[in-house]
Amino acid sequence: MKLLENKIALITGASRGIGRGIALEFAKQGASVAFTYNSSTEAANALEKELSSHGIKAKGYQSNAAIFDAAQSLVDEVIKEFGKIDILINNAGITKDNLLMRISEEDFDKVIEINLKSVFNLTKAVIRPMMKQRSGSIINMSSVVGVKGNAGQTNYAASKAGILGFTKSVALELGSRNIRCNAIAPGFIETEMTDKLDEKTVQEWRNAIPLKRGGKPEDVANACVFLASDMSSYITGQTMHVDGGMLT
């Protein structure tokens, strides 16, 4: 049985990494997928083809999640093309790490805009149609760093902790309309981004994780399938930790 049959999902930042993993898993589970990216047009075109090969409808949109008006027009376009949006995954995110002593105002603002304001922009744009259809599942990508903090990541930690407060508030506001909102807090997920790191450091990170490995995009994608599907229809306002036991 496919868990997301007849569902339409909008996923931000799916040209690579975790977002791409979510898009592929959703297509396998029968969902049609609209996804966004910032600048990786070639990767987005390739993903669109790969998703379509699963027999579902798929389309990539170049859209900056940090811009309020862009989110509104994106949602209008997706609804015109796909008919509705059942699932929103706010996944787009960046890092601009530095110690607080050295961090610039610009790098603080940029991370907050792309990681946190984007969640407001997209969520605000989808809730009206979701309220009309009296259903919806919104999943926000936080991080272990948003729960625990991390030296050298004040901007990123603030954005990811902000997502947790936003998620719980949306769950409280929109529960009566059957709109659910949950967050995922991934730990160390091995993507192209982490491939660039020194192997010795990465091995030390793996050793410190109770399950003794970094996570894969599929690990996060599987949690998203559960939270997007009707299997989780009584779950809202929660943070699901996908971190191999890192915070235990």
Ligand code: NAP
């Ligand atoms: P990634 O490989 O760097 O991919 C980021 C994605 O977001 C790309 O598709 C990128 O598009 C897109 N993006 C960046 N800025 C955007 C913008 N302004 N508007 C729209 N899309 C934008 O990152 P990742 O590792 O997969 O992480 C995905 C999410 O999980 C992020 O929110 C991250 O904070 C979170 N997370 C990651 C980890 C980890 O260990 N990897 C752990 C915890 C949480 P382009 O390709 O066009 O640039």
